[in-house]
Amino acid sequence: MDYQKLAREVLEANLDLPRMNLVVFTWGNVSACDREQDLLVIKPSGVPYDQLKQEDLVVLSLSDGRILAGKLNPSSDTPTHLYLYQQFPQLGGIVHTHSRWATSWAQSCRDLPAYGTTHADTFYGPVPATRKLSQAEIADAYELNTGKVIAETLRERRLDPLAVPAVLVSGHGPFTWGKTAAEAVHTAVVLEECCMMALHTELINPQVQPIEDYLLDKHYQRKHGKSAYYGQKT
Numbered sequence: 529m530d531y532q533k534l535a536r537e538v539l540e541a542n543l544d545l546p547r548m549n550l551v552v553f554t555w556g557n558v559s560a561c562d563r564e565q566d567l568l569v570i571k572p573s574g575v576p577y578d579q580l581k582q583e584d585l586v587v588l589s590l591s592d593g594r595i596l597a598g599k600l601n602p603s604s605d606t607p608t609h610l611y612l613y614q615q616f617p618q619l620g621g622i623v624h625t626h627s628r629w630a631t632s633w634a635q636s637c638r639d640l641p642a643y644g645t646t647h648a649d650t651f652y653g654p655v656p657a658t659r660k661l662s663q664a665e666i667a668d669a670y671e672l673n674t675g676k677v678i679a680e681t682l683r684e685r686r687l688d689p690l691a692v693p694a695v696l697v698s699g700h701g702p703f704t705w706g707k708t709a710a711e712a713v714h715t716a717v718v719l720e721e722c723c724m725m726a727l728h729t730e731l732i733n734p735q736v737q738p739i740e741d742y743l744l745d746k747h748y749q750r751k752h753g754k755s756a757y758y759g760q761k762t
């Protein structure tokens with residue numbers, strides 16, 4: 529089992545959360561997985577970011593959640609992360625935070641509409657808000673049920689998780705993901721900016737409508753489609 533490289537990536541991604549102003553206290557966590565080795569690496573529970581070290585990270589089996597390495601308890605949100613990796617093989621990294629603007633949208637239980645090209649460059653359509661969890665779902669296996677309601681939302685809306693790499697869990701906060709932990713952090717920052725801009729867009733023009741599909745398509749496809757042309761050829 530060789531997880532040092534993955535652990536370095538997960539440590540850096542976790543430390544990026546306070547650097548990017550996405551968390552206060554310990555209100556966030558990042559994980560990443562290695563599917564070949566069946567490993568998940570995640571932040572430990574309740575450890576402040578300024579004290580977090582690589583050896584504090586917890587390594588678990590991706591398929592059954594057994595702890596394979598690490599002395600500390602994994603993040604309490606680990607069952608959510610595990611379930612999402614198990615359901616969506618495209619995912620390599622997941623971020624959860626209580627960042628201000630995205631959590632404000634999650635608390636208002638509303639999808640984040642695509643109001644401009646900043647949004648369309650990363651999200652191919654609105655970022656969905658989940659339904660609320662029931663009392664029974666909260667009483668028992670709450671974190672697992674949070675993963676289930678996210679998966680249910682993506683399936684019901686027929687979303688490709690890499691085309692809309694985020695969700696707003698109603699009454700709770702945002703989850704973002706990507707092929708790597710670093711990608712998931714990048715998306716968390718973009719989501720935070722888009723949530724802040726969308727609120728102000730609605731304040732300035734309460735009648736505003738989402739951008740037209742042809743503008744959404746143009747911006748998403750120029751970065752992500754088969755004929756993407758944004759940036760430099762490598």
Ligand SMILES: [Zn+2]
Nearest residue numbers: 624625700701
């Ligand atoms: Zn949370």
